[in-house]
Amino acid sequence: MTAARVAQVSEADDDGHAYWNLVWAAAKGGSGETALRWGLRLLASAEVLERKVGGDLVRSVASGHESLRGEVATVLVALAEVETEVCVLRSLVVGLGAAQDPRGVPVLVRLSGHEDAEMRWTVALAFGTVVSGLPDGPDVRALIRLTQDQDPEVRNWAAFALGFQLEQDTTAIRDALWKCTTDEDSTVREEGARGLARRHDPRAVPLIAHLLDSDDGSQIFTLDAAEILGVPELLPALAAYEFQGSDTDRAIAACDPVRRARMEDDAWTVVVELERLRPDIGAALSSPRYESVYRMQVTHRETVDASYDAAALLTRADGDPVRAAELVVADLTGSAGSGPRADGFSESSG
Numbered sequence: 001m002t003a004a005r006v007a008q009v010s011e012a013d014d015d016g017h018a019y020w021n022l023v024w025a026a027a028k029g030g031s032g033e034t035a036l037r038w039g040l041r042l043l044a045s046a047e048v049l050e051r052k053v054g055g056d057l058v059r060s061v062a063s064g065h066e067s068l069r070g071e072v073a074t075v076l077v078a079l080a081e082v083e084t085e086v087c088v089l090r091s092l093v094v095g096l097g098a099a100q101d102p103r104g105v106p107v108l109v110r111l112s113g114h115e116d117a118e119m120r121w122t123v124a125l126a127f128g129t130v131v132s133g134l135p136d137g138p139d140v141r142a143l144i145r146l147t148q149d150q151d152p153e154v155r156n157w158a159a160f161a162l163g164f165q166l167e168q169d170t171t172a173i174r175d176a177l178w179k180c181t182t183d184e185d186s187t188v189r190e191e192g193a194r195g196l197a198r199r200h201d202p203r204a205v206p207l208i209a210h211l212l213d214s215d216d217g218s219q220i221f222t223l224d225a226a227e228i229l230g231v232p233e234l235l236p237a238l239a240a241y242e243f244q245g246s247d248t249d250r251a252i253a254a255c256d257p258v259r260r261a262r263m264e265d266d267a268w269t270v271v272v273e274l275e276r277l278r279p280d281i282g283a284a285l286s287s288p289r290y291e292s293v294y295r296m297q298v299t300h301r302e303t304v305d306a307s308y309d310a311a312a313l314l315t316r317a318d319g320d321p322v323r324a325a326e327l328v329v330a331d332l333t334g335s336a337g338s339g340p341r342a343d344g345f346s347e348s349s350g
Contacts, residue, residue: 023053073099227251
């Protein structure tokens with residue numbers, strides 16, 4: 001609480017970092033039960049700052065302890081119905097996002113129309129993990145509204161959640177993303193185009209080519225969209241693209257039929273070689289509709305499951321599929337670390 005009070009009146013970033021370091025340390029410790037209990041006690045306080053700290057603590061518990069997310073969601077949904085202070089409500093909304101529980105959808109839908117722009121922005125972020133799963137659910141309709149918000153940051157994150165994080169594909173969603181492509185904000189335009197590309201909407205092809213030829217925006221999302229589409233029509237725009245690098249090369253490889261076929265053959269060779277080296281390791285290739293790379297899912301009874309970006313794995317192995325298979329075996333049976341890595345390996349719970 002002392003750190004929170006200092007951060008509240010201070011404009012120094014270090015003071016804010018000091019506060020959050022304490023929150024995360026408290027939430028991470030043990031099973032999370034103690035931190036959750038203290039967070040709930042603070043949320044019952046009459047003091048606004050104490051309730052905010054309680055919300056921050058509880059949301060951090062949900063982020064670090066999956067087993068407690070259901071309990072966290074139950075509490076936060078109830079508190080959000082009676083809380084009136086904006087700063088506390090924002091903390092509760094972030095907590096619902098961390099809990100990833102669909103019971104939070106009605107709360108987020110209600111707050112999506114809040115007069116405070118930062119609240120609406122926080123809601124757009126939370127909708128990335130709190131979803132109904134329905135093609136025309138209240139969460140989808142709220143996100144569509146937020147893509148037309150008066151605040152550009154709200155529109156940006158709503159377009160990101162609607163186009164990139166959600167996998168529903170309806171006419172209403174595509175129409176909303178199409179409107180985003182004409183937004184005055186370049187990032188919103190890119191998010192709209194990428195969202196259409198993920199749904200393989202043919203209108204995205206000329207859009208992506210135009211964005212590659214323009215000089216506004218980060219272009220990272222545009223390259224990602226080109227890689228997802230993987231169509232030869234984009235090769236001229238990619239070849240003429242000003243910033244040639246690894247992201248551009250991945251997009252070109254996805255759009256070039258020859259290079260794409262070679263990568264697919266090499267990825268399958270990795271699977272076959274894995275079967276030869278270690279029959280007890282199961283591997284499979286998949287090409288999810290909304291992703292731009294071939295995903296290699298690997299299982300091993302003595303380790304957690306792992307998934308690989310096939311292109312990144314082959315790059316790590318200098319293009320040698322046999323070497324790539326050997327690297328997978330080493331990862332799963334040797335001293336490979338956990339969590340996402342830059343070389344194409346990531347762990348997921350089995």
